[in-house]
Amino acid sequence: MTNLILKAIDERRTTNLFDPSYALDDARIVELVRLATKAPTSFNLQNWRFIAVRTPDRKAELRAVAWDQVKITDSAVTFIVVGQMADHRTLAERLAPLVDAGIMSPPMVGGWEGAAASLYDGQPWRQRDEAVRSAIFGATTLIYAAQALGLGSAPMIGFDPEAVSRHFELGEHEIPVLLLSVGRATDENWPQKPRRPLQQVLDLV
Numbered sequence: 315m316t317n318l319i320l321k322a323i324d325e326r327r328t329t330n331l332f333d334p335s336y337a338l339d340d341a342r343i344v345e346l347v348r349l350a351t352k353a354p355t356s357f358n359l360q361n362w363r364f365i366a367v368r369t370p371d372r373k374a375e376l377r378a379v380a381w382d383q384v385k386i387t388d389s390a391v392t393f394i395v396v397g398q399m400a401d402h403r404t405l406a407e408r409l410a411p412l413v414d415a416g417i418m419s420p421p422m423v424g425g426w427e428g429a430a431a432s433l434y435d436g437q438p439w440r441q442r443d444e445a446v447r448s449a450i451f452g453a454t455t456l457i458y459a460a461q462a463l464g465l466g467s468a469p470m471i472g473f474d475p476e477a478v479s480r481h482f483e484l485g486e487h488e489i490p491v492l493l494l495s496v497g498r499a500t501d502e503n504w505p506q507k508p509r510r511p512l513q514q515v516l517d518l519v
């Protein structure tokens with residue numbers, strides 16, 4: 315496959331075993347998150363936050379509330395991918411750069427605010443769904459950014475969300491959606507796992 319994006323999608327697999335001697339400098343962590351934030355979000359809400367856990371002490375603290383998963387201390391960094399409950403009142407600020415750049419007009423911003431309010435205002439389940447959707451788009455984009463930089467990654471739901479929120483001081487409107495470890499994969503990792511037959515998952519209608 316010659317197209318590098320298609321090749322990355324076709325070849326991705328979760329890394330279970332990381333080289334514990336491999337570190338990532340902060341500039342590369344920042345670059346990974348910069349790329350992750352290119353992911354789409356509803357109304358461009360960007361209702362996410364990425365906490366990069368990369369010091370030995372904080373890694374150990376996270377591992378202790380994440381099923382003791384060794385990946386957290388062996389990888390170079392584990393991102394706590396945080397989704398923020400969707401809130402239409404944040405939109406004016408989030409869309410202001412689009413207005414400044416001449417992409418959107420101020421009346422259009424008002425229209426989007428009204429649409430977002432009709433979707434989310436007073437609807438906590440929808441606010442939460444959007445937090446999870448945004449965080450997963452961000453995490454997925456980060457996975458492929460890491461792969462493009464030659465790094466392996468491991469998404470994880472095996473953690474205590476209340477404890478993670480407490481230890482890493484998440485706000486009341488914030489949800490720790492996913493942990494994502496990133497680092498150098500060792501040679502002993504499993505090959506890619508086969509997928510269900512397409513006829514079981516695809517309906518052409």
Ligand SMILES: Cc1cc2nc3c(=O)[nH]c(=O)nc-3n(C[C@H](O)[C@H](O)[C@H](O)COP(=O)(O)O)c2cc1C
Pocket residue numbers: 326327328329383469470471472473506507
């Ligand atoms: C939402 C989510 C949560 C996961 N949680 C864990 C986890 O806590 N621990 C773990 O070892 N793997 C975890 N995985 C990895 C899956 O087991 C893995 O993605 C799956 O077996 C498919 O393998 P692949 O990613 O190599 O294609 C998780 C994956 C996803 C998408």
